[in-house]
Amino acid sequence: MTAVVSYKRHKNLWVRFVQPVVVIALCVIAVGIPLWLALITSAKSQGEANLPDLSLPTSWHIVDNYVQAFTDGEVWRGLLGSLLVMVPSVIGVILFGSLAAWILARRSSRWASVLYAAAISGLILPPAVVTIVLLLRQLGLASSPAGMIFVYMGMYMSIVIFFITGFVRTIPIELEEAARIDGAKPLKIFFTIILPLLRPVIATATILVCLYIWNDVFYSFFVLGGGSTTTLQLNLFQIASSNLYQNNWNLIFAYVVISSLPLLIVFIFAQRRIISGITGGAVK
Template sequence: MTIAAAPVPADLRAPTRQPASRRRRGRGALQPVVAVLATLALLGVPFWLVVSTASKSQAEAFDPDLSPPGSWQLLTNVREVVTDGDMVRAFFGSVLVVAPSVFLVLVLGSMASWVLARRGGRGMAVVYALMISGIVLPPAVVTIVLLLRQLGLAGTPTGMVGVYTGMYLSTVVFFVTGFIRTVPHELEEAARVDGAGPVRVFFTVILPLLTPVLSTATILIVLYIWNDVFYALFVLGGQLDTLPLNLFRVASAGLYLQNWHLIFAYVIVMSLPLLLTFVIAQRKIISGITGGAVK
């Protein structure tokens, strides 16, 4: 004879746990939301501060905060900084320095990376270490200025281009050398069989394959050079006006003193070429990566 067990009351039963898969799905759905909110907080708040301050009047922008402007005056402030701040001349001064610097850094860095990637040995390893040491070793400003004075290049765009080329050549070598090592040797050998010399092999075979990595390097180098005011201040010495130098000059002279609405409007206009460069280069990076994946 068996005795049936008495039923356990519902309030005394052990709580059932949710399946592990359901908990993982809940965390997986929450993580993107947290990432988006953190990104908005880190990037959106400073961006809103710049835009809102640049859209205010002088009285509203005297103490910058996150409050929206009473009346939006962004276009008016932008028009004022373009006309009174002499931005057009400073813009062409920046282009005169940035364009040749980026071109020389990309071409010379790519050619040096090709040689370093294709030739092994302890000597080349030492040369590679010396070339990328410029990433961690800051250049001495006093030495640079004295050397340019000896060469007669101080205060000239040529001297400034030479300084930027030497400073950021290590960045391109670091990015490109590892990428070239993944390129098959058979592509170069096929071009040499067809009678192509080293220069032709580089420009017709190697350089087109470097579009993704060179686009990334272009974004970084343009960002560094376009916003540089420290080295340009010492090397150019007021002989050539770039956008950061022009903003520093007009702010120090009292034209924009305490006029935060004009300073932030100047920053917005100065950042527009960088945004365009980033958008264009980003598309090239994506197309290059997907094209390489299909191949």
């Protein structure tokens, strides 16, 4: 009996005190230190930034570094390019993904199960970059925003279908049957009944897809490389590889902070929607 009481006491001590301290320490190591390093390095002089550490700068160059990174790095050009490919990609993948998820969720046949498995296979199967680039060249879409939009839509369609299909299955089918009795067509049922009910999971999918597209540099390098359109992350890679930012780690980190701010702010205010959308649909 004494051993059981001692075990419960140690377990409560672990849950109440030790476990939160361990979680906070891991968060500080995984997130806090890299974030602090980026912020501090972006405020240092070139000489100090070339030897990055966690110490404060001896002289602060915040305004000079950020102004130079903004102007020389052509942040406005990269921002417009990111929005040019991200906004249509997100709208397209959410619209077509929602329609596909609605149809797949309302079908219980073997073929529907096969199609659903094929639709979400993109979650584990990586895109074939070489094949994509060759196909875009054949279609005349290489190095163009339209080609990048189609690539992003194809890449993240599986995520949207996976999230929304589970959520649609929680919506009573009687709502659709009542609309059909009133003479409503399938598209009208979807846009007037189903789509408004999907707002929580659509918000989750939208935020996640925006984060993926905003931070992507790998696929944009192969698809947009050599064209006139660039994104923030691709532009950072290009200027960091050129002589413009060579050994200027203070400017590189300043650019990183500038390019991370928009979606970081969105993520902070929308993290509750992400969690509610995941728990409300994807795991059901």
